[in-house]
Amino acid sequence: MGAVKTKRMPRAVREQQMLDAAVRTFGQRGYMAASMDEIAELAGVSKPLVYLYLNSKEDLFTTCIRREAHALVEAVRAGVHPELPADRQLWEGLRAFFAHTSRNPDGWSVLHLQARTHGEPFAAEVTAMREEIVSLVTRLIAVAAREAHRDPDLPDREVACLAEALVGAAESLAAWSNATPGTTARQAAATLMNFAWAGLGNLMEGRPWSAPEPSHEVSG
């Protein structure tokens, strides 16, 4: 069995091709308008094979959300080096976040827009990912506060509150940046870093955040 087929592909590889096609279609057309025909055609497989592998449009969409959520969280984690000072960690994390969302605009559209617009089960998948990112940022802010030797410590509630604000700002900016031609991931990351670290007050006076190391690339 299978001896006649010349280009037999492992199931896992073929499944990833289907998911690539699905993320692109869901991201660009929207969940409702996306058709299984189009996804199968883009993946270069038959529609029955898509159903055989991924069950239904709902299940396919859920699998897309999980894959994209996992990839985004991993990209941010991989970008952050815990041995750096807190502001550098934040800068690296923001760069990784915006680099990933701008390289994968369809994946970001699936997570930020489509998954949240088509019912609670899909939205819940994104909520889980968001909580992971919020807790990552929360730890980072807590480390920053510790590094600054604040006494009394920044209360947990305020740290949590700041993390929510920062994550909300990043989400909003990623959507805007992908929708605004000519905006680069680096510009978005730099603007948010300045906003988050230096604050509007300093920005207005022309005092942006600057990295503590000479090799930084935040200017401009």
Place this chain on the structure above:
Amino acid sequence: MGAVKTKRMPRAVREQQMLDAAVRTFGQRGYMAASMDEIAELAGVSKPLVYLYLNSKEDLFTTCIRREAHALVEAVRAGVHPELPADRQLWEGLRAFFAHTSRNPDGWSVLHLQARTHGEPFAAEVTAMREEIVSLVTRLIAVAAREAHRDPDLPDREVACLAEALVGAAESLAAWSNATPGTTARQAAATLMNFAWAGLGNLMEGRPWSAPEPSHEVSG
């Protein structure tokens, strides 16, 4: 006609009662789970009257979204006094925003969560409101930059980018604040003001934003 009824109410008043009941039900139960029976009962009217006045569940939900969006934008506008310095304007705007969203948690849930989770026509209603708030904040940041006499001016793109970040942060924080017992509107506004104006760098060093006038109430 109508002479027998003792408590005849103008249509507009009755309609607002239905909308109050609908916002509460949609906000607390979610759009899908909310029933027209429950809304009618809560409003103290018959279900056919709800359909007569507001047509369908979809139309009722759209009317709720529009009413809540209008109320929120008006509350923020009313809170901002254009004669004040930019940071004071931002502080007043944030206070008005969080005061409104915390006093109307069901309305905020309808706008921020329910309307964005149940299909594009509803989501589009919220997008229109969001654009109004973003343009309000954009003007405010542009004024701040002008006040600081920056030369060269902060580029339009960066102003737009900062406004998106700030609005995203506020949305995220309002949802978190309403879901976190014991958090007040004033705390949320003060934390975001500090984050946005002073930046994390200053907060870590114990240098929060402080209002330029002696009567300010941001401490703590």
